[in-house]
Amino acid sequence: MMVIILFFTQLVMADAPIKWENAMSIVERHEFYGNSELITKPKDSWQVLFGLTFLDASFRVSKDCIYYRVPGDEPGRIKIRAVPSDVECSQEILASGDSETNEISDLMMTTQSDSVVLEFKRSGKKEKWEARMTKDWNRPEPKPLLSSADYKSPAIIALAPSPETRTRLIPLKDSVLCHDVGSDCMEKSASICGDCESGWHEVPNGCASGPKFCGNIKCGAKGMPACRRGSVWQRKEIPRDCRINSSFAWCSPGLSVNCEGDRAYCR
Amino acid sequence: MNRASRSNSIIPKIIIFLGTLSVVGIILLFFRRSVEQAPVRVKPDTDDKLFTEIIRASEPALLKLWADGHSMVKGPVRCKEELILEKKIGRAYLDCQPHLWQCFWQGGVTGDSPSLKVDLFGQSYHVVANSSFPAIPSYSEYPRFYEMMKLTGSHLNLHYGYKIQLSVRELPGLRQDLLLTDSCRDTYLPERVYGYGKRPASGEGFLWDNFGRRIFVDRFYVTNQMVNEWKILTQGSINPDRSVWPLPAILSLTEQxxxxxxxxxxxxxxxxxxxxxxxxxxxxxxxxxxxxxxxxPWQRDLGKSFLGVARINPDYQLTPLDCQLAQVEGCNEKYFTSDSASWMGMNYPLGFFPESLENTIEPKLNLKASSRFLSPSSPLHELGVRTHWSGEVQSPGVAFRCYEEVEP
Known part of the structure; x- marks a missing residue:
């Protein structure tokens, strides 16, 4: 009898997955559902509530998508599905969940910068699931004696268990354009150079941040991108046009800066 | 009579004064306590959550053990397979040192049953690392308390780290994997206009700037211990001589x-x-x-430094301070000493070992030749002075270090 009671208690009090204690960030939060508002529409449809990213024990970023089937003719359901971090939760909204919790009603969601809380009734009993972000970390301002490790990440990073399926390890190969910056110095796409297999290099174009490619090359050598020299050292405004003034870059002796578009190479 | 009545009238005033003082004191104490006790933390209702709280609370102690490892070592260590600490090895070698981490948890630093004590929710808990990673036979047969990880595609721009696993003695069965990063290795080069090469006879010479760039330079030479980890991860064979693990790795230019x-x-x-x-x-x-x-690095003009004096006076006697600034011929051999740190925290700018440098401005001048193998009077002991190195491994060996540019 005791065993049955314990089992029943466990079942009713089922908690959020333990890995939710070490989430990295909340992503793709449903834009229309307000904090602490009952979610009642659109009835009988699956909705993406939010995604949670984790750094797993294989050092891959994984993502849990949390879906909610809004109750209508049928009772509500919560579905959790792990997807690769580069896949939008909405793309897999109809796929089966890794875990599903049924008989859900009166669901409310509250998100803050460091946590997300789901409050709901399951079979008429109140439950509360909470996901907490690992230590709230902001990149420090660079200053003397700061290390690159401290600049890039917290000193200790909690890792979530590795999901067995549906994560991909995709380091970017050498020469892939990992940060696209236009000749107007505007970023065309966010940098993904952190995914490069063996570092990255910049092709200087006179901008504060030029286009970058994966791979560790020797700048200034023949056929290679020129080395970045900066523009401040000249102590005067120079036209930012490689063909007019390429002093923002340098090449090894015997070679000259050759402009291919706005990008400086050594020929 | 008068005296008695006067004393009678003072006593109530003193009582009232003391009473008021006490009341004010109690009120102040009450407010002070309420401010101190503001962040009341409730003990989690499940072991899983309690476990997470304990692991989070243990982070300062973990960081101290990892990044400030030298402060944990008060006496000799008892792990000859991991660490041989000779007098010539400075204590900076023990910071972010995976072999010290292994030694500590094997009981070689504090004795048997090492743990990190965490006081939380009115109770003491003991956080321990697990030896849950495979042994590295070239190190020892003992299972490891960490695993070296080459990180690729982690989206964090991290390339390397050490995976560890922690438990809490009072909550058996629960484990947490964590990544330790090497926050002791390098140091930031501030954004400035800089000059290359020695003082030019005329003009400004080659200038450049690093505004908008995040450049981090290794504080010390790359060691045999660091290269061993690279070899293990790339299926190479390691240098088994533990006494040279803290010494500069001597590799060819290509290997560097x-x-x-x-x-x-x-x-x-x-x-x-x-x-x-x-x-x-x-x-x-x-x-x-x-x-x-x-x-x-420490005197703008060489003539005012001991190196300048030694050039003029061949009988110059080196002092211990001279050898801390730049280890030259005649100095005792020492490693991981931080007395030679430059203005931004890089060690060994002059003296110590010949050092390999990539040079795209004057490609043939790729060696900082100033070293402990040259007499203090050598003209090569000067910043900006370089010679050529063929790139082959040679005696006495050419040390090297790396730098990293991180996206802003």
Missing amino acids: KEYCSFLGKRLLTAEIFDAASMTPTDFKNPKPLKVVRAQT
């Missing part, structure tokens, strides 16, 4: 570049080396009108 590249870094360049070595004249102005080339 491969090592740095493996970590997403590059071999240090000549212009960055000069920037890291030559103390700016005006720290507050990163865009000075004139960029002065210092001849030594």
